Amino acid sequence: MSSHNNQSSKTYYTSKFGSIKKLSNTNYTIWKGDVTVILQAMGAYAIINGEEDEPAAGNTAASRTATADYQKRRAYAISAIRFSCTNKAAIYVNGLSNPSEMWQILKERLDLTTSYIGRTAIVTQFQNARPTVGESISVYVARLQAFQLQLQGSTEEITEQVLRTDVYTTAPPEFKTAIGYLKRTPDVTIPNLITVLKETEEENKVEAAAAVVDSKPRTGLYAHGRGGRGGRRGHGDRGSCGGRGGHGGQGTKNQSCTYCRMDNHTTEDCWKHQKKQPEGQQQPQTQSRKHARDADDENDVICYHCSESGHMRNECELKKRVDQIRRNRNGNGNSQGKEKGLLAIEDMYENQQ
DSSP, rough: OHHHHHHHHHEEETTEEEEEBBBBBOOOHHHHHHHHHHHHTTTTTHHTTTTTOOOOOOOHHHHHHHHHHHHHHHHHHHHHHHTEEEEEEEETTTTOOOOOHHHHHHHHHHHHGGGHHHHHHHHHHHHHHHTTOOOOHHHHHHHHHHHHHTTSSSSTOOOHHHHHHHHHHHHHHGGHHHHHHHHHHHSSSHHHHHHHHHHHHHHHHHHHHHHEEEEEHSTTTTSSSSOTTTTTTOOTTOOSSTTTTTOOOOSSSSOOOOTTTSSSSOOTTTTHHHHHHHHTOOOOOOOTTTTTTOOOGGGBBBBBTTBBBBBBBGGHHHHHHHHHHHHHHHHHOOOOHHHHHHHHHHHHHHHHO
């Protein structure tokens, strides 16, 4: 931050009346107009151009006040002229204490429009001017207008048509369409030209930003399709490639649970989400897709107790009877019940077979 401020102080002169670009060997006309405004705000411009002289000395309070005010504004003028010059321009006025003399010397030394050689140099700078990298198109046109202002009223004056043609031929390629439109439009003024080019510049920035966003890889639920049951997620827009032991996905948008981030059920089926719902707002618990069994899959189920198909272990009738007999046996505690229970188990197993 400090380096930026230091660089700005080398280029610009700042006071409570405004900030202007400092005088260099090439911008006298612009600097003169800017510093004149500041000197007028200080009430010191009349002192510089000789319209106001120092008040006569007197012993009255009014004369002493007038003299003090004049000396104050004169000091303001010296300060504004000296510190609004770059180091290269300041060498012409260093050590001077008369603001009118400083003003005249700077004009003689740096006003290129007063000589044919100086005006020719300005024309050459105008013709060689090109947009710099990162420079706004409006700033570039303003630079060209600065050359036009310096030669205004001279034999080398830059007309509006010449300025417009120079913009058409030197603008970056991304303005080709806009320039074609301007060339076909009659009576285009410089303000209109700047407006059209600025709008085009803003559109180009928006398109460039959109291209950057589109080029970034997508992540999250919409990046891949879902794999089938028992498999990993597939890839591609339609999820055509299933995971291990599964089949293709269901498309780009997944119906995964947004509460616990699992893929085997939806948010409505999530038991954690149901648990967090306030009393009276809980949704009826539905069977998870992972554990749901269709009627067509009944025959594929194997009971881990009796090894028969068509039911699961917790639905096994043989297991229920065996458990009942064991409860009765433990309750009676005699060997006779144990023998009867074992015989009953053998009979039920034979009947199942």
